[in-house]
Amino acid sequence: MNEIKEVIAKMTLEDKIKLCSGANFWESESMEQYGIPSFFMSDGPHGLRTQKGESDHLGINQSEQSTCFPTASASAASWNPQLLRRMGEAIGEEALHYGVDVVLGPGVCMKRNPLCGRNFEYFSEDPYLAGVMGANWIRGVQSKGVGTSLKHYAANNQEQDRMMGDSMVDERALREIYLSAFEMAVKESRPDTVMCSYNKINGIFSSDNKKLLTDILREEWGFQGLVVTDWGAMNDRIKAFQAGCDLEMPSSSGMFDEAVKQAVEEGKLQETDIDTCVERIIRLAWKARETRSRHHDGYLLDVETHHDLAREIAEESAVLLKNENALLPLKKTARIALCGAMAETVRYQGAGSSHINPTRLSSLRAAMESAGGTLSYYPAYESDGERNAHELQRAVDGAKEAEVAVLVVGLPDSYESEGYDRKHMAMPESHCELVREIAKVNPNVVVVLMGGSPVEMPWLADAKAVLNLYLGGQAVGEAAAGLLYGDVNPSGKLAETYPAAYKDCSSSETFGVNPRQVEYAESIYIGYRYYEKAGIPVQFPFGYGLSYTQFVLSDLTVKSGENTVGTDFVWESHQKDARLIVSCKVKNTGDRAGAEVVQIYVSDRTPDIFKAEKELKGFCKVYLEAGEEKEVTVTLDGRSFAHYDVDTRNWEVLTGAYQILAGTSSADIRLMQDIRVQGTVDALKSEEIPSWYICPSGKPKVSDFERLYGQKITPFELEKPGEYTMLNTLNDMKDNPVVQQIMEGIKGGILQSCGGDENSSEFLFTTSIVFNTPLIRLVQQGGGATPLALMQAAVGAANNDPDAIAQLAEMMNHMQ
């Protein structure tokens, strides 16, 4: 018997159950009598949000100061896995400093739709890119002995109704798109924990989902770590034990303990299922103890070095989208009108649980001034995006006199956040107006974009240059100044497509329409996979980004062992350790140093099943001095050519003709090599695939999806009075006057805690989260603020039960 098993053998059933739920908001239970210490968790993923005082999972209460790195949508655009690794190392060091044992990140969910409020926290629309970036971040953090939590597993692609939504995904899309990044990160970097999401996946809550938590995660991918719930995502504790969900966070104050004990006593739950979870919790607690023991004198924070790293990542992540007549870089002597309040109050991070209290913050205005720039600054609009006619006029007058107008626009804080989705893809009208009006008086307009996700750009023709900073972290101002003045050459590439208009997205007609029952009708066709296959022109393609220099790609060679692949070559993908080594040369033909990202895509030329035009399967970022040439190499294997076969329940490679493509964006393929592949299956069994998936045009119909999904979809209907349960939300029952009263009371409390500002993103997302959280979860997470009896009475009242109405009235009288 190993040491952990010996401990478990001594534990009472009650203690085992207790250990599987948190001690408080951030810590696991400690049980000194068994030698089990607690471990402490903090968000993640772009810096630490360590709360030593009042705690919350929404980023409202203050947290300790830590370095705020660019958010994932930005850092993914660096296409530089090494940078993600270094970011992870720095965050790991900050975790050691604050005594954090597990950092809650990274988020590798797919950007299914550009309006998801939390897209800024996710890397990409492409699972390969997200998987590589996530894996490297994990490696970095864990190299310091600190744990990570890969989140939110799985198919968590919207914020609205995130606790109730059912993501209905067909098996191929689930495996190929929504699980692949998790799979890569688990297999390649072994995160200590995986965080299960709030939502249901094909009808089963993630916390209760044995297929996801055990069959796939542990048995197929070999995950050895611990599964922790997202904060308050525990649905049914008994099913969750059976599914392999180890730790409930935060503490629900023993809410489920008695029922679990009874289930064991009645033989409905095996005690060994609990033991397995206990074992994983002890293993992590001991690892944390071991790491702490190595740093018992404390770990000093190197604030300066981490700030510099944040700047370096922001510099590499910025994407130059347009640069007509080489307007950028700017000369330091150029007289610049710097317009837009975001130049002063930079937007550098998103709202919610990833919100960081930065160690420093640089504004673009200050950074340009200290770089020696010659500027006049005009706020031009209010910081919340409201129009200010007077300030706009001042900016127009100032721009008339300037050589260049640099306009800082994008998405204000309240436009994107955890807890709610964006309603549209537009920037505030005041920002669009600024670009339009300034372009009338000054031909040299540079737009600097700040925001976590794509926006529509009706003003694009009015701008000569566009530099996209995303949410660039605390050093974004300095990074932007370096890029605008050419001290740094832009090298970021979009990790997501910028569609020309929201209506062009494959899920634009379904996203947010019925958030409780979300049909992923487009299947594998998200992002570039859809736009390319459906032939829809986009504003900026996946993988796109300009530089101040130019690169030429040449000499693509593909080798299998000693053989150079030619048209007649047949590659046996199923052979053990079969690998293809793809290489090409890249030359910097311009007159300044820079970096290019060589992207390797695989295209199936004779697909027997539905497939994207091509898929990213490798990439390499290369730095070149002016005139320099280097060779880059990427390795492909059988999986690079595979699809998930729903019949064999395995990854299979179809025998046939493929192309290996090397490009500098998904739309700019420079080199290609044909190759014939002997796969694992010759042709697929006859499948009745609806034609939309073979040749997508427009949007799929529910009937197409039903055939693919293999199930009839019953239209969702919200419960009515008389049918409500604790799984309903206050919003569901808001027509009831008594519930309205409760909501007003809660709103008042939230408003107070948000400093009385009804337009602040904190107020908007906190009310949105509280009102859209099932009542049972409010009780679990509320730490007593929303007591069980009150919520039960609210449900009764909404069901028009006179006793409950009377009881509720009495409770509310007491509370006043």
Ligand code: BGC
């Ligand atoms: C978020 C998680 C986060 C947790 C703890 C939840 O609301 O979804 O990403 O780690 O809170 O703050």
